[in-house]
Amino acid sequence: MPVPHKMISELVIGDSEAISSVRTMIRFSINARASVMITGPSGCGKEVVAQAIHRASPRNEQPFIAVNSGAIAADLIESELFGHESGSFTGATGRHVGLFEQANGGTLFLDEIGEMPLSLQVKLLRVIEERSIRRVGGTKQIPVDVRIIAATNRDLQQEIANGGFREDLFYRLCVIPIKIPSLAARPEDVGPLVAHFISLIEPGEERPVLSEAAIERLAAYKWPGNVRELRNVVERAGIFFPGQTIGREEVELLLAETSVVPMFLHTADRPEAMVANVEFAKGFSLQDHLQAEERRLLVDALVECGGVIAQAARLVDVQRTTFVEKMRRHNISRDERQVA
Structure with missing residues (x-):
């Protein structure tokens, strides 16, 4: 069995009050069966939070299945979620077990739920209410025990007002709401996240060391790509400044959008650097x-x-x-x- 509080702190990184509140909501949710709705801008770590809920819950030994609701063609998403029987449509040459059945006993993470077509929203609501699915082309109701965690970067209340999202589905999904602010709104989380991402650099590879000035500059950055962008920057630092101390100037190069950071001829001591703009x-x-x-x-x-x-x-x-x-x-x- 996992140690929930310790695991949650290891998975959801940050010192800000906002992230502390997120961890509290995760702790409330881990033993519940109710659906969770995670909101926040792209790249802020919504799937990380979903995985933390699953891994700290009693379902942790069962599947965690993630699907991007906006990345599957509208005419295929029903089959992907619920499965289909052989011959149910052109090209259905065999039985397909959908993601709900694959996630049975575990967690299904529906990312970008705001992208789901209205026609499918009705069927998803029925699955939540009845706790069973019916494959496309099938006649049998199949019981499923699945914890649903949904996520979106959209304002679903506005989508409801515009007719793009069903209000009844929203309230069935948003039993436990978890909101993740942008990284720019919680600069105190930058330092802990940097330390975490540096720790993920492959063993045996030299890790960069970020000075206090470097962390201050990163904390002041607006992070349009949020935590995902920060991770990319740290990985870039490991490639171009292995084993080196990084200051403010190096950070400016790492953050530059239209230039390549220094490249090196590696030596046993300190590499010679050269800036190449392209x-x-x-x-x-x-x-x-x-x-x-x-x-x-x-x-x-x-x-x-x-x-x-x-x-x-x-x-x-x-x-x-x-x-x-x-x-x-x-x-x-x-x-x-x-x-x-």
Whole structure:
């Protein structure tokens, strides 16, 4: 059995009063059967909260099934949720067990519930009321024991007023409401989240160290992508500043939208860095760009040193053997070295 309070604190990270309230609501919900509605902007961690509820609940050994209600074609979502019988429609060559049956005994997370078509909302309400489903093309009611957790970044009250969401379904789903504010509204959570994401860097890889000034700059950022964007920034820091202390200037580079952060020729000591600005275009490959920039830096160093490899290696602060290996990998020709 899980230790609910400890597990919840480990999964839902933050020191803010808002996140403390979220953890309290999770604790109230873990032993209940009632549906939960999680609201908040995209990227704020709604699925993390849903998983915390499931993992801390008595259902933790049963399936947790997540589905994005807006990512499935309207003509397929009923079959995905409830399943279908063979021959029930064109292409239905066999029986399909839907997500409700797959989640039986566990939790079904309906993300972006505000995207669900009205026609399906009626059927979902019936499933909640009757605790049973009927496959498309089937005649048999199949009992299901499923805890529903729904999530949305929409204002469902406004959707109800506009006729886009059923009021009766809203109240059946929103028995336990949990609201997650944007990351910009809770800057005190940035530091704990950064520490958490750094801890997720693969063992054996050098982890960056963020200075107090770096954390202050991150906390002041508006985070349009919320926690998801912060995680990306921390992962980027681990790639470009492994084992280094990151200050405010490095953070500005990590947050830049139209520039590539410093790339490095890695050494046993501190890498030499170079900033390369580039406009992103469709199909842009960061890996290809970094490889091209590394090659250019090697060639420039050789030209500067008249083709003398030992001097060029010292110029960019790498071992001669490392420099030669990189030359081989990048297929740098004698002509490109411009040996005097």
